[in-house]
Amino acid sequence: MDAFTILTGISAPLPMANVDTDKIIPAQFLKTIKRSGLGVHLFAPLRYSENGEERADFVLNQEPYRNASILIAHENFGCGSSREHAPWALLDFGIRCVIAPDFADIFHNNCFKNGILPIRLPRELCDLLMEDARLGKNARLVVDLEKQVIMRPNGEEITFSIDPLRRKMLLEGLDEIGQTLGEMAAIEGFEARRKEELPWMPAIPLAQ
Amino acid sequence: MPRTLFDKVWDAHIVERLNDGTCLLYIDRHLVHEVTSPQAFEGLRAAGRKVRRPEGTIAVTDHNVPTSDRRNGIEEPESRLQVETLERNVVEFGVPYFPLLDARQGIVHIIGPEQGISLPGMTIVCGDSHTSTHGALGALAFGIGTSEVEHVLATQTLMQRPAKNMLVQVDGQLSRGVTAKDIVLAIIGRIGTAGGTGHVIEFAGEAIRALDMAGRLTVCNMAIEAGARAGMIAPDDTTFAYIKGRPYAPKGEAFDHAVEYWRTLASDEGAQYDKSVVLDAAEIVPMVTWGTSPEAVAPIDGVVPDPQDVADEAKRAAMQRMLQYMGLQPGQKLAGIPIDVVFIGSCTNARIEDIRAAAEIAQGRHVAQGVRALVVPGSGLVKLAAEAEGLDKILMDAGFEWREPGCSMCLGMNPDKLTPGQRCASTSNRNFEGRQGPGGRTHLLSPAMAAAAAIAGHLIDVRSHE
Numbered sequence: 001m002d003a004f005t006i007l008t009g010i011s012a013p014l015p016m017a018n019v020d021t022d023k024i025i026p027a028q029f030l031k032t033i034k035r036s037g038l039g040v041h042l043f044a045p046l047r048y049s050e051n052g053e054e055r056a057d058f059v060l061n062q063e064p065y066r067n068a069s070i071l072i073a074h075e076n077f078g079c080g081s082s083r084e085h086a087p088w089a090l091l092d093f094g095i096r097c098v099i100a101p102d103f104a105d106i107f108h109n110n111c112f113k114n115g116i117l118p119i120r121l122p123r124e125l126c127d128l129l130m131e132d133a134r135l136g137k138n139a140r141l142v143v144d145l146e147k148q149v150i151m152r153p154n155g156e157e158i159t160f161s162i163d164p165l166r167r168k169m170l171l172e173g174l175d176e177i178g179q180t181l182g183e184m185a186a187i188e189g190f191e192a193r194r195k196e197e198l199p200w201m202p203a204i205p206l207a208q
Numbered sequence: 209m210p211r212t213l214f215d216k217v218w219d220a221h222i223v224e225r226l227n228d229g230t231c232l233l234y235i236d237r238h239l240v241h242e243v244t245s246p247q248a249f250e251g252l253r254a255a256g257r258k259v260r261r262p263e264g265t266i267a268v269t270d271h272n273v274p275t276s277d278r279r280n281g282i283e284e285p286e287s288r289l290q291v292e293t294l295e296r297n298v299v300e301f302g303v304p305y306f307p308l309l310d311a312r313q314g315i316v317h318i319i320g321p322e323q324g325i326s327l328p329g330m331t332i333v334c335g336d337s338h339t340s341t342h343g344a345l346g347a348l349a350f351g352i353g354t355s356e357v358e359h360v361l362a363t364q365t366l367m368q369r370p371a372k373n374m375l376v377q378v379d380g381q382l383s384r385g386v387t388a389k390d391i392v393l394a395i396i397g398r399i400g401t402a403g404g405t406g407h408v409i410e411f412a413g414e415a416i417r418a419l420d421m422a423g424r425l426t427v428c429n430m431a432i433e434a435g436a437r438a439g440m441i442a443p444d445d446t447t448f449a450y451i452k453g454r455p456y457a458p459k460g461e462a463f464d465h466a467v468e469y470w471r472t473l474a475s476d477e478g479a480q481y482d483k484s485v486v487l488d489a490a491e492i493v494p495m496v497t498w499g500t501s502p503e504a505v506a507p508i509d510g511v512v513p514d515p516q517d518v519a520d521e522a523k524r525a526a527m528q529r530m531l532q533y534m535g536l537q538p539g540q541k542l543a544g545i546p547i548d549v550v551f552i553g554s555c556t557n558a559r560i561e562d563i564r565a566a567a568e569i570a571q572g573r574h575v576a577q578g579v580r581a582l583v584v585p586g587s588g589l590v591k592l593a594a595e596a597e598g599l600d601k602i603l604m605d606a607g608f609e610w611r612e613p614g615c616s617m618c619l620g621m622n623p624d625k626l627t628p629g630q631r632c633a634s635t636s637n638r639n640f641e642g643r644q645g646p647g648g649r650t651h652l653l654s655p656a657m658a659a660a661a662a663i664a665g666h667l668i669d670v671r672s673h674e
Contacts, residue, residue: 017526018401018501022640027619031272031286033246033293035354045642050628074522076402079435080640081619082337083244084353105405105437106337106351113355163369165230176355177257180363183224183232187365190223190234198469200462201236203263204304204325 002115003173007096007143009069012059013133019073020080021107025089038085039092060093064137072126072133073100077118078107087114097143099150101126112166115173117145119160128152145171210476212373213442214408217348217473221331223365233368236330237347238360239316240267240303242294243621244335248358249297259301261364266325267298267305270315271621275584275611278308287622301361314587314613317341317555321425322587324454328443328470333360338555338637339438340431344424345451346443346473348408351432371437374407375484378415382489385671387565388423389557389635389654391415391487392430393495397505399485404436407483410475411441415489421450422561429556430637433502442474494670496542497639497652499530504639506542508657508669514538533641534649535629543669545651549632550581550662551644552655553611554618557635558586560593562655566608567599569659569673575607576665582609582624584616608662620645633661 029041047058054061060068071090077100078086087110090098098111099119111118121129132153133139142151145167150158169176180187194201211219224232245267252258259265272287282288291308298305306312312319317338320326328346333339335357342349356366376395396403409431416427424441431439441447448467451457458466493507504527506513515527515538531538536545552558552566566583575581583603585591591613594600600610617624618636620643626632628647635658636643639650651667660670 015522017522020501020638020640022619022638022643026642026646027271027621028646030243030621031290033250033290035247045646050647076405076435079401080337080432080638082335082339082351082353084247084335084355087353102402102405104402104435106353110353110355113353163228163230165226165228176367177251177255177359177362180232180359180365180367181257183365184363186223186232187234187363191364194234198466200458200466200469202324202327202456202458202462204266204456206262206302206304 001113001173001175004096004115004117004145004170006145007069008140010064010067011070011072011129011133011139011141012065012068013130014059014071014073015130017074018076018079021078021083021086022080024078024086025083030083030085035088036092038089039094042089042093067094069094070097070099070141070143071095072129073098075101077103079104082106084110084113087111087116091116099126099129112170113176115170117143117170119150121158121160125158210479212475212479212481213346213410213440213473214348214371214373217329217331218370220329230367230369232365233331234365235333235360236264237320237325237332238265239320239332239334239339240265240357241271241316241334241336242269242290243271244354245297245357246290246293247354248361249301251358252301252361257362259303259361262302262304264364265303267294267303268313268316268319269294269308271615271619273308273614274623275614275616278612284623311588311592314590315555315558315615317429318558318586318590321345321421322454322589324451324457327451327457328447329473333366337432338429340436341425341429341555343431343438343440344421344428345447346440346470348438348440350438371408372406372482373480374404374409374436375481376409376411377413377484377486378411378489379413379486380415380489381418382415382492385494385656386492387654387656388419388426390492390495391489392427393497393502393505393652394487394492396430396434396502397495398487399434401433401501401503402435404431404434407436408438408440409434409436411439416441417444420561421446422559425559426556430502433637443470494654494657496657496667498534498536498542499527500533500639500641502637502639502652504530508542508667510542512536512538512540512542542667544666546631546666547579547633547651547661548630549626550579550658551617551632551634551636552582552658553584553586553616554636555586556637557655558584558590560590562635563590563594563599565655566659567602569656569663569670570606570608571602573606573663575662579662579665581607581662582611582617584611585613587613617644619643633658633667
């Protein structure tokens with residue numbers, strides 16, 4: 001996973017609430033066995049017409065938003081299916097940061113595993129950033145994770161909060177599985193205790 | 209300090225707790241399917257890692273599989289590749305697996321409880337949001353992404369922040385024709401699709417206690433549609449009677465010890481919830497969704513709402529978009545909306561009880577002209593049980609298609625799909641734009657309501673059907 005430190009880029013306005021992960025990446029694109037290559041299908045139902053042509057009125061089909069790396073959205077972004085294909089598609093398109101009043105839990109979790117920073121901000125502040133995002137080529141934000149600050153195009157700063165552990169994982173681009181495997185003694189100890197306390201707990205046999 | 213059901217299951221699985229409250233949580237059961245696992249196994253392979261506890265893992269294919277005759281394999285090349293990839297991975301990593309032609313194959317959230325693989329007090333995860341289903345047994349069960357699937361495969365644990373507690377209490381008794389599906393749709397209508405975000409919902413109260421396991425599984429299945437991390441119901445005699453004798457459940461004396469432990473899981477008197485909501489079951493009527501979010505729901509005897517009545521501009525615009533997508537007019541009566549397709553199935557409503565409810569309505573009647581109606585059992589064993597009861601014959605005589613088990617028309621990943629503009633009365637869980645196929649229009653409702661719609665050719669109040 002790529003570390004996330006400071007991101008400078010174009011922010012795109014997506015003023016919709018309840019953007020579900022079916023909308024971010026519909027089911028017909030989940031048949032891949034890879035993580036890469038999903039960017040072209042990002043927001044497919046919003047981005048393309050029925051015959052596959054780009055819809056001129058969709059923000060990511062417009063300049064300079066084709067190169068956006070930040071997305072500003074409304075409430076409950078990423079609700080619905082747990083598909084990690086949603087952050088994979090965002091990342092493959094080039095989005096590294098999503099800012100919204102709140103996120104659905106599983107999507108929020110999935111972002112951190114892929115070096116995407118989801119930022120929760122009060123609706124009023126999101127509305128300011130939504131206005132900024134409408135500035136076209138001037139819709140440039142700086143997101144500084146180290147300082148936990150977003151710098152607006154007018155130079156004003158907005159601070160944001162983030163879980164310290166998740167901040168550290170993103171800043172350092174850490175391999176979470178590798179970290180957990182370092183705790184194997186504790187996991188084995190837990191398993192031994194549990195076996196003693198709940199001896200009835202069945203195993204699923206391989207040969208049936 | 210008095211603890212909730214969630215607190216107890218959480219506490220019992222903490223391997224380590226960090227200063228900020230994040231816990232390394234032990235996972236008892238990991239359910240794996242073909243769509244969200246290939247990249248996780250690939251990650252293990254790339255890092256030279258093994259599956260730490262195959263005996264806590266079970267794999268099955270469900271999302272991609274066709275629901276017609278499957279003896280000649282899967283025609284669609286991408287779906288076939290995903291299924292074959294899982295089959296290779298379970299062999300390479302030594303993971304227990306129910307093959308496609310095995311009677312135990314089925315929708316992952318149907319087979320876990322059915323086999324006794326999912327049990328009270330367990331932590332259960334799967335790369336699928338509807339893992340919340342298993343919470344009906346008193347387990348802590350939640351959906352995870354593929355990176356977390358890999359994490360569980362490699363370590364049998366997950367790093368998790370504790371959730372908050374939410375109580376949804378449904379008092380009183382349901383009226384005739386009202387089901388578990390109507391309860392959960394009414395709850396989502398009340399609290400909204402983000403009403404449970406950050407929380408684990410415990411469903412309680414007389415009406416929940418009175419539900420059979422099938423109904424409880426339906427309610428917890430849709431906890432995720434209220435944004436909750438998980439849904440849970442305290443295990444009781446109904447739960448224990450359901451589990452007893454299932455293939456992977458503890459047997460004999462071990463079962464008695466298990467029940468003794470499971471009885472300690474119910475929330476303590478005086479346990480505190482961060483949020484609570486109370487509903488009166490007597491006020492719940494058969495429900496149907498009219499929009500493209502599960503919270504866009506109304507009683508079947510109601511009308512399509514008017515965006516002009518909504519003050520918030522963004523919400524009004526969202527509602528207008530929904531009505532345009534759904535092809536509906538404000539003020540239009542819900543009963544009477546003509547439908548093209550009926551889908552009875554999915555992890556929400558594909559258990560034997562659901563099929564019985566549909567067959568009861570269908571018996572001696574016929575699907576309306578021009579309507580395609582599918583019944584898709586949740587597992588091979590549900591299918592066999594239904595056939596033993598003659599339900600397949602009742603349904604086929606009435607003009608319903610009787611299919612092989614799988615996720616089918618709940619999501620557009622297999623040949624069962626809506627075409628653009630088609631309108632479907634569906635017992636599934638999501639009515640998002642394009643969910644059942646690009647351009648498809650979904651109305652969520654109960655199996656009895658879906659069967660009644662198939663007969664009538666339009667949405668109809670099941671209570672007026674007799």
